[in-house]
Amino acid sequence: MHDKVVIAKRIFIKAAWQFYDDHGETVDPRIFVLLNTIHESGKLTKAADKMGMSYRHVWNILKKWTDFFGSELVELQKGKGAILTPLGEKLLWAEQLVNARFEPQLISLASELNLEIHRNLTFKEPLLKIAASHGYAVALLPEYTNKFKLSLQYRTTEEALKALSNRECDIAAFHLPTEIVNPHLIEIHNKYFKANTYKVIRFVTRTQGLMLQRNNPKGITGVQDLLGKGIKFINRQETSGTRLLIDELFKRAKVNTTEIAGFEDVEFTHSAIAAYVASGMADAGIGVETAARHFGLDFLPLTTENYVLVCHQKSLKKFAVQQLIAELKTEKFQNAVLGLAGYKPFHCGEVIDLEDILPW
Template sequence: MKRIRITPAWYFSDEAGNQLDPQVFVLLEGVHRHGKLTEAARMAGVSYRHAWNLLGKWQEFFGISLVELQRGKGAHLSPLGEKLLWAEQRVIARLGPQLESLGSELNLAIQQTLEGVKPVLRLYASHGYAVELLPEYLDELRLDLQYCSPREALVALNRGACDLAGFHLPQGAVGTRLARGYRHLLKPRSHRVLRFITRRQGLMLRPGNPCGVQGLEALVEGQARFINRQPDSGTRALLDGLLRDAGLSFRHIRGYELEEYTHSAVAAYIAAGMADVGFGVEAAARRFGLDFVPLASEDYLLVCHHRSLSEPRLESFREVLASDAFQQAVSALPGYSLNRCGEVEGVEALMAG
C-alpha cells in the first residue's frame, strides 16, 4: 500500500548556498550508538570512505570537527556533533505526532480517491508508543489516527467525530481522582471500554543520574533542572497527582513551567543536556539512553460506542489487537505490558470511587 510519510527536515546553509547533508545526522547517530565510524557508515548505507569524506566536508563547513577518532578507541561525537544530533532528535520528537496526524488525513484522502470510499476507523488518542504501532498492523483497515489530549479524544467521541477514543488512567488513588473528571464524558449505557496496555511512568534522568535524583522529593529539595509536559496532557495530570499525594509543591521545582509536548520530546530535551530530569514513560527514557526511576503504572484504554462493537471495522480492529504480531511488538516496548488487550468491559469500573 502506498503511503505518505511526513518527516521534519532542517538544514544549515552558508552564503555560497552550501547545505548540510541530512545523511550527516544518520552518521552522527551511528557514532553515538556504536562508537565506530564503520558501524555508522553501515547504518547510513554508505561506504566507510564516503562517510569519512562526508564528515570531512562538514568539518570544513563548520570549521570544527563533528566526530573525533582515536586509534584503538573508536569514535565519539565532538561537542558540536552532540548538539547537532540532539537538535535533530528534538525536532523529530516534538513535531512527530502532529505530522503523523496530518499524514493520516492525507493518506486517507488519497486512498479514497484511488480505491473508492471504504470503511474508515477514526481513532482520536493520547499519543503513546503502542498506539503509534497500530498503522503498521492494520493492513486492510483504513485508520484515521489523530493525536490529541485525553479529554479532547473523549469529547470527539461524544460528538461523533471519531469511533474510538484513547486515554490513560493511573492505577491507584491518583487514577481514581482523575477518572472523576471524565465522568461527564463517559456514558455507562452507550459506551464500552476496550482494554489495551499498561505502561510505566516515572522520572527520566541524565545517564548516570549526576544529580542523584531518586524520587519526587529531590525535585523540590535540590537544584536539578526539570522539563515538564503541557497542562492538558494525561502525563502532566499524573505528575501533579503524585506531587499532591506526596505533599510536595510544584512551585519549588526548578523548570516546572518549561513544557514539551511528547514523551520523546522530554527525553530528547534531557539527552541534549538542557535538563537533568523529566517525567514520562520508560520507553522514551530507554530510547534516548536515559536512566529511569519508575513511580506509577497506568492503564491505556480505548472507549467506543456499544453499538459500533458489532461493526466489521471494530471486529477487524479487535482481531489486530489480539494478534501475535501486534502483541509481540507491544511486549518489546520497555515498560509496556499487555492488559487483556482487546477485551470489552463497561465503563462503570472507571467511574467507581
C-alpha cells in the same frame, strides 16, 4: 462495465533537515546518521559500514560539515576511536528532540492525507477513525489494519473525548490511572461520559516514572529529590494527561513545584522529554519507560496506567471495530506490545463497561 478497484497505499511523512548558509551553500543531511553511529560506537569505521560508504567518503562528508560550521563536530583520538565534540552532541540531540517533538503532528497530518485519498477511491475499505492520546502501543495499530482503513489522529485526552462525544471519531484512546487520580481528570470524564452509553475495549497497561540521565549522576531516588540544588526538571504541557499525573504526584508528595528548577519548561511527547534529558539539558523528566530505554536513560518507576479504547456501545457492531478487536487478540500484536519496555497487553481486546474500569 465495472469500475476499477484501487486499494490505496499508506502515505508517511518524515521531517528532514536542510542546512544552508547566507551564501546558499548546503551540506549532506546524512550527517545525523554519522553522528549517531559515532555517539553509539565511538568508531568512524562503523559509521562508514552503516552508511554503505567508504571510510574516505564518510571522512569527506565530515570535513565538509566541519568547514560549513567552522568548528569540529567529531574529535578523533589516537588509539581510542572518535567522540563527538560539544557542537556535534548539540547537533545530534537537536535533531532527535525536534523529531520527537513533532512526531504526533506529522502522523496526524499523514492520516488526514490518507483519509482524503480514501475518500476519492472508487473502492472504499471500511474506515475506522481513532482520536488518541499519543502513545507507543497505539502507534502500532496502523500495522494491523489489513481489512480496514485506519485514520489515527493524535489529540489530548479531552480533545479525544470531545470528538467521541460529538461522533467525530469511532474510538477515543487515552490513559486512565490505576491509583493516582487527579480531580481535574474526573471532571473531564464526567463532562463527556454518559452512564450506560460507552464500552471499553481493553488495550494495554504502561509504566510511568522518572527518566534520569544514564547512571543517575545526581542520585535521584524520588520526586522529592527534584528540589535539590543543581537539579533541573523538564515538564509536560498542561493539556496532557501525563501533566495531570505529574501535578498529582507532586501534590501527594507535598512537593512545592515553585521550588523545582525547570518546572515551567515543557515538552509535548514522552520521546521529547527523554531526548531533552538525554541531551543533558535536564536531569529528570516524567514519562513512559519505553521512551527512557530508547534514549539510553535510567528509569525509576512511579505508577502504572491503563491505556484504553472507548467507543459508543452501538459502534461495537461495525465491521472495522470488530476487526480491530480481533487483531488486538492475536499473538502477533500482543508480542509487539511486549516488545515495548514497560507495556503489557493486559486483557487486550476484552470488551467491558466503562464504569468497570474507572478508578473512582
